[in-house]
Amino acid sequence: MNQKLDNLQTKPAKELSSLRVGDGEVRFLSVTSIEDMGILHTLYKDGERIHITGRGTNSVYGTYSGVVVSIDIMGHEWLENSRLKIYTGEDWQTAVDLSLNKGLHGIERLTMIPGTVGAAPIQNIGAFGQLLSNRLHSVEVYDYIQNKTITLSAQECGFGAHRASNFKNMATWDSYVVTSITIDLLPESTFEPPSGEGLMQYAQEYSLPFASVKDAEQLIRSFRATLYPDYRQIPNCGSYFTNYEVDKELAQKLPSSIWKVKHRDARDGSAVLFQCKDLLHSVGIDAGHEFSGGLKMHPKFNNFLINTGGATALDLLACHKEVNDLLAEKYGIALIPEPEFVDDATARPVM
Numbered sequence: 001m002n003q004k005l006d007n008l009q010t011k012p013a014k015e016l017s018s019l020r021v022g023d024g025e026v027r028f029l030s031v032t033s034i035e036d037m038g039i040l041h042t043l044y045k046d047g048e049r050i051h052i053t054g055r056g057t058n059s060v061y062g063t064y065s066g067v068v069v070s071i072d073i074m075g076h077e078w079l080e081n082s083r084l085k086i087y088t089g090e091d092w093q094t095a096v097d098l099s100l101n102k103g104l105h106g107i108e109r110l111t112m113i114p115g116t117v118g119a120a121p122i123q124n125i126g127a128f129g130q131l132l133s134n135r136l137h138s139v140e141v142y143d144y145i146q147n148k149t150i151t152l153s154a155q156e157c158g159f160g161a162h163r164a165s166n167f168k169n170m171a172t173w174d175s176y177v178v179t180s181i182t183i184d185l186l187p188e189s190t191f192e193p194p195s196g197e198g199l200m201q202y203a204q205e206y207s208l209p210f211a212s213v214k215d216a217e218q219l220i221r222s223f224r225a226t227l228y229p230d231y232r233q234i235p236n237c238g239s240y241f242t243n244y245e246v247d248k249e250l251a252q253k254l255p256s257s258i259w260k261v262k263h264r265d266a267r268d269g270s271a272v273l274f275q276c277k278d279l280l281h282s283v284g285i286d287a288g289h290e291f292s293g294g295l296k297m298h299p300k301f302n303n304f305l306i307n308t309g310g311a312t313a314l315d316l317l318a319c320h321k322e323v324n325d326l327l328a329e330k331y332g333i334a335l336i337p338e339p340e341f342v343d344d345a346t347a348r349p350v351m
């Protein structure tokens, strides 16, 4: 066997999740160069399950017997004046900082989103009206089944409704591992200041400017600090459940009581969107709500699940059940958690 595979480390699973939920230990490997990516093909041929991790800020673990691989390929290149290629192991914030330092814009509202560059296209990160997909040029992936590198255009990635992408939805993309992404940034002359009720109220309250790219980034940075507790101090995965978006035609079949919950049109009027914080509130789950094992909604924010004790995967599943039993009873719907649940039961079968 390859020497690197003889030296797999083990790590407590919960250390790989920013919510610090994970049972037992997992086998762990770090890959630091494109040339070493072939190790994944070897693992695959050995019949191992493989899970790729970034910083774990959108992941929780149950019991996982596969190998967890961190792709720690670092660095960046400017391909043209405003086209940035950045490698997978870098913090996403590095991309934002590089863009700001060149006076470019297009990703400044995505400042302070935790995690790696490699994870960013998986759920098409977004905040304050900006989405990565709006500026993404292409994604380079290594396919560990075919043992080859492929370049995908942004269009091929299938970014659609909230958080959707082909990385999540297509089983044949399961063996695609992001090695770098390329982003097309924009000159400051085309900059449009951010808007949004909460952000504007905050800017007004503290007299903070937002008419330049750098000021807008600083405003969002400081606003986010009031919204999101640091996951290194209070374990969390950011917003926990995804919003509920449903085609208008299907929405008509929902019980009339759901229309009392705040909602708005989505997807050019073809769908309706309910924010999960409003749905949760309507079934009595509010900020501070306690689940088992020390899991609770943040004292100030609904849908912001924090781990105040030693919650296990079973506690987390009990939390999902409590929420979705209430929603099923009242409206016949369920909310889907944003973080990926990495577990032998949910992993795709070994091919």
Ligand SMILES: Cc1cc2nc3c(=O)[nH]c(=O)nc-3n(C[C@H](O)[C@H](O)[C@H](O)COP(=O)(O)OP(=O)(O)OC[C@H]3O[C@@H](n4cnc5c(N)ncnc54)[C@H](O)[C@@H]3O)c2cc1C
Pocket: 018, 051, 052, 053, 054, 055, 056, 057, 058, 059, 071, 088, 113, 114, 115, 116, 117, 118, 119, 120, 122, 123, 124, 125, 126, 127, 176, 177, 178, 179, 228, 229, 231, 236, 237, 238, 239, 340
């Ligand atoms: C406090 C807080 C605030 C947040 N705010 C936001 C926000 O405003 N907007 C937003 O969109 N998200 C937000 N998030 C969620 C999170 O930051 C993003 O989902 C981020 O992209 C996850 O990065 P990660 O490296 O931690 O990914 P991980 O949790 O490690 O992985 C997430 C997924 O990506 C896959 N993956 C990771 N790397 C690769 C790779 N190289 N190739 C293929 N697959 C890979 C993993 O297998 C997994 O499926 C927030 C999270 C926290 C804790």
